[in-house]
Amino acid sequence: MRGGIFILSGAGLSAESGLKTFRAEDGLWEDHRVEDVATPEAFVRDPALVQRFYNARRAGVAAAHPNAAHVALAHLQATYDAPVHLVTQNIDDLLERAGATDVIHMHGEVTSALCGACGHRWPAPVEMAVGACCPACDAPTARPDIVWFGEIPYHMDRIHAALEASDLFVALGTSGNVYPAAGFRQLAQQSGIRTLELNLAASGVPFDEVREGAASDVVPAWVAEVLAS
Numbered sequence: 149m150r151g152g153i154f155i156l157s158g159a160g161l162s163a164e165s166g167l168k169t170f171r172a173e174d175g176l177w178e179d180h181r182v183e184d185v186a187t188p189e190a191f192v193r194d195p196a197l198v199q200r201f202y203n204a205r206r207a208g209v210a211a212a213h214p215n216a217a218h219v220a221l222a223h224l225q226a227t228y229d230a231p232v233h234l235v236t237q238n239i240d241d242l243l244e245r246a247g248a249t250d251v252i253h254m255h256g257e258v259t260s261a262l263c264g265a266c267g268h269r270w271p272a273p274v275e276m277a278v279g280a281c282c283p284a285c286d287a288p289t290a291r292p293d294i295v296w297f298g299e300i301p302y303h304m305d306r307i308h309a310a311l312e313a314s315d316l317f318v319a320l321g322t323s324g325n326v327y328p329a330a331g332f333r334q335l336a337q338q339s340g341i342r343t344l345e346l347n348l349a350a351s352g353v354p355f356d357e358v359r360e361g362a363a364s365d366v367v368p369a370w371v372a373e374v375l376a377s
Contacts, residue, residue, distance in 0.1 A: 152231035160321020218246035260293035323351030
């Protein structure tokens with residue numbers, strides 16, 4: 149019995165659905181410095197700005213649609229004869245809306261709210277207000293359920309277990325050269341797991357195989373090859 153496929157996806161997966169990559173060349177994210185909208189300190193300093201920022205991201209995700217790459221990955225997961233572990237750095241739900249299941253969101257989900265007091269999670273409203281109360285403990289500490297800079301990514305133990313049980317590591321729409329994601333590629337290579345990069349342009353990071361092109365082109369083509377084999 150062959151092992152599974154571990155797929156780490158990044159912003160390049162959802163770019164063709166109209167969702168911008170995390171940071172532009174000028175270092176800004178949607179015209180904001182990351183330090184102003186994506187750190188715990190930013191939320192303490194200006195919670196209204198942070199809530200507005202993620203309200204806008206939530207609206208953008210709601211208006212977006214899965215592209216051919218999302219659909220192909222969901223199809224692979226549903227039909228492949230071994231586990232397909234979908235781990236994403238993205239905060240959107242486009243994989244799930246394409247039909248994928250059990251997606252591991254290591255950086256959180258913009259559609260989810262988190263209580264800063266008790267850790268309870270619930271579906272985020274379209275517009276989350278400053279001082280919104282937790283439905284579990286009633287504390288006015290609701291925040292986006294997002295892993296900000298300086299915080300620990302979610303599900304790391306589960307991610308490592310999935311990788312170690314796989315025969316192939318795929319970095320899709322991400323170079324995987326920033327930690328902790330870079331550690332996944334290194335662990336795969338140290339463990340003798342084959343590595344593949346699917347990206348708009350090669351990252352220059354060492355992989356066993358690299359395929360360049362738009363996600364909506366290269367991912368369905370690769371999935372078709374995998375299922376045909």
